[in-house]
Amino acid sequence: MVKDWQLVVGLEVHAQLLTRSKIFCGCPTTFGAEPNTHVCPICLAMPGVLPALNRQVVEFAVRTGLALGCAIQEKSVFARKNYFYPDLPKGYQVSQYELPICLGGGVDFTLDGAERRVRLTRIHMEEDAGKSLHGVAADGSSGVDLNRAGVPLLEIVSEPDIRSVDEAVEYLKALRTVLMYLGVNDGNLEEGSFRCDANVSVMPVGSTVLGTRCELKNMNSFRFLRQAIEYEVRRQVEILEGGGKVVQETRLFDPQRGETRSMRSKEEAHDYRYFPEPDLPPVRVPASWIEEVRRRLPELPRARAARYQRELGLSAYDAAVLTAELGTAELFDAAVSARAGGAEAAKRIANLINGEVARIANEVVVAPAAGKLTPAALAGVARLAEAGTIGGPGVRQVIEQLFRDGGDPDAVVAARGLAQVSDGSAVEAAVDAVIAASPGEVERYRAGNQKLLGFLVGQVMKAMKGKGNPVVVNAVLKRKLEEGGA
Amino acid sequence: MSAPGILERSLTDLAQALSRREVSSEEITAACLSRIEATDGKLHAFLRVAPERSLAAARASDARRARGEARSRLDGVPIALKDIFLTKGLETTCGSRILEGFVPPFDSTVVERLEAAGTVVVGKLNMDEFAMGSSNENSAFGPCRNPWDLERTPGGSSGGSAAAVAARQVFGAFGTDTGGSIRQPASLCGVVGVKPTYGRVSRYGVIAFASSLDQVGPIARTVPDAAALLGAVAGHDPRDQTSSPLPVPDYLAGLEDGARGLRIGVPREWLQGGSEAGVERRVREALSAYEAMGATLVDVELPHSKYGVAAYYLVAPAEASSNLARYDGVRFGLRAPARALGDMYGETRDRGFGAEPKRRIMLGTYALSAGYYDAYYLRAQKVRTLVRRDFDRAFERCDLVAGPVSPTVAFRLGEKVADPLQMYLADVFTISCNLAALPGLSVPAGIHPESKLPIGLQLVGRPFDETTLLRAARALEREMGPSPAPEAVG
Numbered sequence: 001m002v003k004d005w006q007l008v009v010g011l012e013v014h015a016q017l018l019t020r021s022k023i024f025c026g027c028p029t030t031f032g033a034e035p036n037t038h039v040c041p042i043c044l045a046m047p048g049v050l051p052a053l054n055r056q057v058v059e060f061a062v063r064t065g066l067a068l069g070c071a072i073q074e075k076s077v078f079a080r081k082n083y084f085y086p087d088l089p090k091g092y093q094v095s096q097y098e099l100p101i102c103l104g105g106g107v108d109f110t111l112d113g114a115e116r117r118v119r120l121t122r123i124h125m126e127e128d129a130g131k132s133l134h135g136v137a138a139d140g141s142s143g144v145d146l147n148r149a150g151v152p153l154l155e156i157v158s159e160p161d162i163r164s165v166d167e168a169v170e171y172l173k174a175l176r177t178v179l180m181y182l183g184v185n186d187g188n189l190e191e192g193s194f195r196c197d198a199n200v201s202v203m204p205v206g207s208t209v210l211g212t213r214c215e216l217k218n219m220n221s222f223r224f225l226r227q228a229i230e231y232e233v234r235r236q237v238e239i240l241e242g243g244g245k246v247v248q249e250t251r252l253f254d255p256q257r258g259e260t261r262s263m264r265s266k267e268e269a270h271d272y273r274y275f276p277e278p279d280l281p282p283v284r285v286p287a288s289w290i291e292e293v294r295r296r297l298p299e300l301p302r303a304r305a306a307r308y309q310r311e312l313g314l315s316a317y318d319a320a321v322l323t324a325e326l327g328t329a330e331l332f333d334a335a336v337s338a339r340a341g342g343a344e345a346a347k348r349i350a351n352l353i354n355g356e357v358a359r360i361a362n363e364v365v366v367a368p369a370a371g372k373l374t375p376a377a378l379a380g381v382a383r384l385a386e387a388g389t390i391g392g393p394g395v396r397q398v399i400e401q402l403f404r405d406g407g408d409p410d411a412v413v414a415a416r417g418l419a420q421v422s423d424g425s426a427v428e429a430a431v432d433a434v435i436a437a438s439p440g441e442v443e444r445y446r447a448g449n450q451k452l453l454g455f456l457v458g459q460v461m462k463a464m465k466g467k468g469n470p471v472v473v474n475a476v477l478k479r480k481l482e483e484g485g486a
Numbered sequence: 487m488s489a490p491g492i493l494e495r496s497l498t499d500l501a502q503a504l505s506r507r508e509v510s511s512e513e514i515t516a517a518c519l520s521r522i523e524a525t526d527g528k529l530h531a532f533l534r535v536a537p538e539r540s541l542a543a544a545r546a547s548d549a550r551r552a553r554g555e556a557r558s559r560l561d562g563v564p565i566a567l568k569d570i571f572l573t574k575g576l577e578t579t580c581g582s583r584i585l586e587g588f589v590p591p592f593d594s595t596v597v598e599r600l601e602a603a604g605t606v607v608v609g610k611l612n613m614d615e616f617a618m619g620s621s622n623e624n625s626a627f628g629p630c631r632n633p634w635d636l637e638r639t640p641g642g643s644s645g646g647s648a649a650a651v652a653a654r655q656v657f658g659a660f661g662t663d664t665g666g667s668i669r670q671p672a673s674l675c676g677v678v679g680v681k682p683t684y685g686r687v688s689r690y691g692v693i694a695f696a697s698s699l700d701q702v703g704p705i706a707r708t709v710p711d712a713a714a715l716l717g718a719v720a721g722h723d724p725r726d727q728t729s730s731p732l733p734v735p736d737y738l739a740g741l742e743d744g745a746r747g748l749r750i751g752v753p754r755e756w757l758q759g760g761s762e763a764g765v766e767r768r769v770r771e772a773l774s775a776y777e778a779m780g781a782t783l784v785d786v787e788l789p790h791s792k793y794g795v796a797a798y799y800l801v802a803p804a805e806a807s808s809n810l811a812r813y814d815g816v817r818f819g820l821r822a823p824a825r826a827l828g829d830m831y832g833e834t835r836d837r838g839f840g841a842e843p844k845r846r847i848m849l850g851t852y853a854l855s856a857g858y859y860d861a862y863y864l865r866a867q868k869v870r871t872l873v874r875r876d877f878d879r880a881f882e883r884c885d886l887v888a889g890p891v892s893p894t895v896a897f898r899l900g901e902k903v904a905d906p907l908q909m910y911l912a913d914v915f916t917i918s919c920n921l922a923a924l925p926g927l928s929v930p931a932g933i934h935p936e937s938k939l940p941i942g943l944q945l946v947g948r949p950f951d952e953t954t955l956l957r958a959a960r961a962l963e964r965e966m967g968p969s970p971a972p973e974a975v976g
Contacts, residue, residue, distance in 0.1 A: 041592055045812045047585065048572045048594060048691040050726050082808050082854070084831060091811020144816065273854035275863060278697035278805055280727055 005202040005237050008210055009168050009229060010121075010160035013175060014153050015185040016128065016193040017060045022150035023127045024051030024094065029152075031191055035133065035145035043150035045089035050279050053078075057152040058283055060184040061101045061125050062293045064154055067182055067300055068175075070105030070123060072290050078125075078277040083270045086144045087130035095155075097274045100124035101283065107158070108302060109174035110320065111167055118171045119159040125283075126153050154184070160199065160210065165229050169222050172196060173324075177301045181326045189220050196225060200232045202240065211236070212246040216260055218253045228253040232260050304329055312336070312346040321354050327369030328353060334375030339382055348382045356399040372406030373399065380409035388469050394418040420469040427460070427468060427476045434459045435480060445481055453477070493517055494971065497563055497657035497711035504562045507551060511562030515544035515606050518564045522608070522655045525975040530630045531640075531650035533569050535609035536576055540564065543606045550604065560718055561604030566656045568647050569610040570617055571702075572691040573597055580693045581615040581625040581643075584813045584820045584838025594691020595723045596660060596702055603718040608656055612646030615840045616810065617667055617695040619643050620912040623903055624842040631899070632675060633972035634939050638896040641671030641912075647705045648675035653975050658706040658715045662692060664699045665798050666891070666916025669928035672705050673891035673942025676930050676969055678712045678959065679705045681916075683950045684923035685730035687716075688723030694809040696802035697728075699920045707969070709929065709960040713737035716952065735953055745961035746780030748954070751884030753788040756915055761893040764934040768941040769890045772931040775965050776888070776958075786880035786887060790872040794917040795910060797873070800853045800866035801921075807850030810843060845906065874922040877946070885954055887946045890915050891928040895939035915944060925952045929959035930969045940969070 022029055025042035042049045065072045079097035102123035109116055130146035137143060156175065162168045176194055179185035187194050201213035216232055219225040231253075236246050250269070251260040299307070305319035314322070323329045332353055339345045353368055357378070361368040381398055384390045390398060390413055398412050413419055421427065434456060435442055445452040453474075460473050492500060492509060503509045519537050526532050547562035556562075567573065570580050572590035574597075579585040593601070600607065614624035622629045622645030630646045632638040633653035640649040644661025648671035651659050661668045663681035672679025680703040687702040694700060704715035720734045752773060757766060777783055815821035815834035822833030839847070853862040880887055892912060902909040919926035928942035943962065947955040 044817055046572075046590070046592075046818065047578070047580065047588070047693045047812070048590070048689075050690050050728075052725055052727055080808050082811060084811065084814060086814075086816050086827065089812060089817060091814060092808050271856045273808070273851065273856075273859075275804060275808070275854055275859070278728070279694075 002233060002237050004205055005233070005240070006205045006207065007163060007165070007229070007233050008160050008201045008203060008213075009162035010199040011158045011162065011168060011172060012197045012199070013156040013172070014195040014197075015156065015179055017057055017152040017154060017184055018186060019054055019056045019060065019152055021054060023054050023057050023125070023152035024150055027150065031193070033147055035143070035147060038147040039149070043089065043146060045091075051094060051277075053280060053283070054152065057125055058101070058285065059293060060152075060182075061123060061154055062285060062290060063182050063297065064156075064179065064184055065102035065105065065123055066290070066294050066297055067178055068102075068105040068107060068120060068123070070102035070120060072285060073099065073101055073103060074285050074287065075099065076101040076124075076283045076285075078280045078283070079274045080277050082273040085129070086142075087132050087146070087149065089130070089146060089149055093127060093129065094277055094280070095126035096124035099282075101285070107171055107175050107178070109170045111170050116167060116170070118161045118167070121157040121159050123154055123156050126155055127151070128153050160201075165226050168198065168229060169226055172222065172225065174301075177324055177326075181298055181300055183298075189222070192220060195220070198225065198229060200229055200236070201246070202233055202236045211240075212248050214246065214248065214260070215250045216253055217250060217263065218255075224253060224255050227255075227258050228260055231258060235260070301326075301329070308350075312350075313343045314347065314350055318350045318354060321358075322350060325367050325369065327367050331369040331373075331375055331378065335378040335382070338376045338379035341382070341386075345382060345386070348386060349378060352378060352382060352385075352395070352399065356396055357403065360400050360403045371403035373402045374406065377402050377407070377409050384409055384413060388422055388471065389413065389419050391420050391470055393466065394420065417467075419467070421464055421467045422469040422472045424472070424476070427464070427472050428480075430460050430463045430468065431473070431476050431480050434463060434477075442481065453481075456481075493521055493654045496708045497560075497706055498708065498714060500657055501559045501563055501714070504551065505556065505559060511544035511547040511551070511564070511606060512541060514562070515540050515564045515608060518608055518656055525653055525655060528631065528636055529633060529649055529653055529655075529975050530628055531612055531646040531653065531655060532566070532609045533579065533581070533612050533627055533646070534577055536607070539576065540606050540608040547604050547606060557602060557604035558718065560714060562606060563658070564606045564608050564656050565600070565658045565660070565715070566609050566611050566647070566650055567597070567607055567659065568613050568644050568661045570613060570662055570693045571597055571660065572693070573607065573610065576610065578610065578693070579627070580617070581613040581627065582838065582840070582843070583626045584834070586820060588819050590691075592691065595688035595725060596692065596719045599719045605718070611644070611650055611659060614643035614645070614842070616693070616806070616843050617643040617662055617664055617700075618806070618842045618846055620666070620670055620909055621897070621899070621902065622646065622671075623899060624840060626840050629899060632896045633975045634676065635896065636974050637898055638939070639674065639899055641674035641892070641896065643667040643671075644679075644705065645671045648672050648677055648679065651675070651677045651705050651707055652972050654971065658704055658711055660702060660715070660719070661705055662695075662700055662702050663916075663920065664695050664701075664802060665920050666913040668703045668705060669891050669916050669926055669942070669944060670912065672928040673944075674896040674940065676933075676940025676942075676972065677705055677707055678709050678927065678929050678963075679703065680712050680716055680927040680952070680956070681919065681925065682716060682720065682952055683730070683925040684920075685728055686720050686925070686950065686952065688719075688721075688726040688729045690723055690725040694805075696805040697809060698805060699798075699802055701920070709956055709963050710738060710741060712927070713741055713956045730950065732950055737953060737956055740953060741957055741960050743957050744779060745776050745958055748776070748781040748886065748958055749784050749884040750776055750781050750958070751784050751786035751880045751887040753786050753791065753880070753887055753889055755788050755791050756889030760914065761890045762895070764936060765890055765892070765894060765941050768932045768934065769888075769943055772943045772962060773888060775962060779961055779965060781958075784884045786884060788873070788876040788880065788887075788918065790869060790876050791918045793869045794873060794921055795914055797866040797869035798913070798917045798921060799849065799910060800862050801870070803846040803850030804853045804863050805850065806843070807847045807854065810839070810847055813838060842906075870921045873918050877918070877922050877924060881948050885947070886958055889944050891942040891944040892916075895934045895937050895941060919946050924949060925955055927955050927959055929962055930966065931962065932966065933970070
């Protein structure tokens with residue numbers, strides 16, 4: 001039974017750094033170019049070339065390490081990881097091994113309302129490999145695209161602190177958010193710029209001795225990570241309960257079948273023959289530089305969420321949703337400051353973002369801040385809603401248009417005639433007409449059937465072609481009904 | 487001045503003649519090309535001669551001189567390069583079949599700097615495959631021979647460079663030295679060879695053998711020639727992050743200051759009968775000459791130098807096993823046809839590499855393997871530290887250290903081919919200098935009385951103190967008088 005077993009997971013994340021050029025040469029890092037157009041003698045590993053370390057990579061590593069509470073190492077060393085593969089031009093990957101740039105640290109997040117922390121083992125810098133392309137040539141032979149070879153990566157290794165699938169997913173989401181806040185990674189799982197391998201094992205509940213682990217690869221979405229771990233737990237538990245032993249190996253997740261399958265066993269594992277990279281001197285990060293990077297750290301998601309709760313009175317839930325993406329939080333902050341309306345206005349803007357903006361963004365599968373809705377326009381919508389100029393349906397329509405096409409909310413409201421009628425005499429005329437036209441319903445309402453109020457409001461709104469301000473309509477109708485009955 | 491006559495002159499003299507416009511670069515380049523044409527069938531110092539390219543460069547130099555726009559005092563001087571330096575548009579093989587036909591798309595930094603100085607590169611010189619060897623017999627294209635005796639080795643791995651300079655084919659050459667590959671052939675061919683401090687000259691565009699040991703240096707007929715060539719290429723290169731940012735001194739200044747006052751360390755380990763008698767005698771005579779010139783001899787100890795060869799043959803092959811992984815048939819050079827990837831790798835590397843690179847790839851792979859790394863590679867690196875400390879201690883009491891370069895004069899081709907260990911011991915005196923990243927040179931110290939073959943004296947200096955080494959070497963050179971020219975190639 002799975003419930004008799006405790007899951008243990010450690011995650012290794014490979015995050016492509018958002019530098020303009022590669023880690024050891026000046027080639028661009030942009031994704032999606034024609035194969036082998038972003039290459040030079042260095043990333044092609046021509047004879048005689050040498051690496052020249054991109055300082056931006058070190059700065060990004062330091063920034064990340066500081067944000068995650070790691071100990072930044074003043075001296076770290078690149079090492080060669082030797083293996084043959086066509087997408088690895090030098091026959092070795094330049095990585096860090098015994099002396100990585102960051103040690104320790106951790107990722108904090110909330111899981112089911114409880115605070116959790118997954119400790120980090122280390123963070124190190126390395127270069128990405130190219131990509132093999134199979135069956136690309138007319139004769140069916142394989143090719144290799146080296147555009148990605150030499151793109152800088154951070155490898156972020158967690159301790160085996162994770163005890164559930166939900167925890168694995170929340171850890172990964174929290175880490176991804178931090179990296180995106182830091183501007184060091186774009187968080188794109190599908191394109192592979194944020195990749196994750198999972199070391200998974202199980203042990204009897206109550207045990208403290210870790211079981212034999214398997215390394216799972218190729219999960220390029222949160223859903224696949226979940227599926228892969230869930231499958232792997234069932235597989236390992238089945239083996240152990242059948243009296244077998246889990247074999248330490250690397251397993252590939254197959255998203256079509258939702259299974260993992262063996263890629264290579266421990267015996268087939270490479271002997272990488274690591275040794276210090278003689279072409280690069282040790283990386284020195286002076287304390288003064290570390291302090292400078294620390295001073296320039298942006299406000300991180302959890303600090304921001306806490307501030308929203310503390311200063312703007314938002315709920316923990318709203319604050320967490322708003323801060324999950326940097327762009328959303330920035331849209332929120334800018335709109336709040338444009339509206340300058342205090343906690344009340346902030347709450348309204350938060351509701352707009354987490355409500356209508358999130359809904360339309362979700363429909364077109366982009367982030368809430370990715371539309372053409374500017375902070376000033378959002379503040380304008382909040383103002384119009386607060387003043388009663390537009391009601392719920394109006395808000396929805398204005399935001400849809402502003403998100404898709406941009407523009408000014410007042411102009412949209414005017415052009416599309418979305419303003420509500422709040423004028424007392426116009427409402428009174430409509431209410432009088434409805435009361436006159438529905439004597440039966442009015443009679444029964446006055447006899448005590450309060451539920452009929454909704455029907456009558458609906459009739460008034462219909463008569464006003466949906467533009468009546470519901471607050472005013474309600475108030476006038478109630479007053480008239482009560483007056484007439486007295 | 488007639489061209490054949492000037493081939494006998496030093497590079498320094500030629501540079502003066504060029505600046506006085508007594509001779510043109512075109513004439514002198516043509517003279518070198520005919521000398522190569524006439525002698526290289528026997529010598530085989532060159533893997534590739536570039537007549538049109540070099541004559542065009544020579545004419546361009548003459549035009550600059552005519553306009554009064556010489557790029558440097560070396561403008562128009564014909565030189566040649568070990569085939570380990572990448573030359574844009576000119577095939578570069580590193581002495582290996584696996585790079586046959588490889589035409590680099592860029593120049594090494596050294597070549598760029600030589601071009602900026604206006605020198606004329608006449609061709610690419612023979613070498614042991616991937617600079618692995620001490621006799622040039624590991625060249626995939628047949629060995630170079632010693633211009634003093636064609637049955638003998640010119641040394642290695644920069645054998646072609648030393649032989650070409652000694653045989654008056656060019657006025658100077660560049661080689662690389664990983665364990666003695668400049669100094670040993672210079673010694674065996676009777677010319678000057680300088681291995682600068684690690685980091686003094688950029689390695690960018692120089693095909694790597696053992697990255698933490700490789701260093702570029704000049705080979706020339708006189709010390710001032712070597713000093714001028716070194717000055718043209720030394721200095722920091724942002725493309726080689728192991729190159730030093732220290733400023734480059736004028737190596738010609740103070741060159742004639744003599745040996746008076748110098749404290750010369752004589753390591754007892756280097757003169758304990760480890761060399762053949764004639765070699766040790768000439769080295770002792772050279773040391774006496776220094777004393778006579780006013781230098782002081784100081785006994786020093788290098789107790790860890792005896793572990794040098796062992797440590798070197800772990801570190802160098804380990805790095806080589808990794809550096810040579812890129813020759814996989816995927817992107818350039820030889821690719822053996824095969825249906826499966828593994829077969830393509832295996833076939834390409836089996837056909838492309840000769841026996842010595844294969845041996846060193848295997849040694850190095852083994853030394854880095856899981857479970858052996860600490861015992862071999864790591865321990866060898868610790869030996870490097872100890873060797874360096876020996877020198878640091880010695881330099882507390884002396885300004886430079888002197889001893890033999892090679893335990894023997896040039897040996898016969900074929901003599902050591904069957905016994906790699908004997909071949910490796912040819913570098914016993916030169917290796918420490920690479921392990922300790924120090925500057926070293928070989929300067930002619932006379933002729934062996936019986937074999938009539940040249941013998942070199944090795945000088946090793948403090949880090950980045952090439953100046954003192956060159957000054958001391960120049961003092962001996964003046965004392966000895968002009969070296970005789972070899973006669974075996976006519």
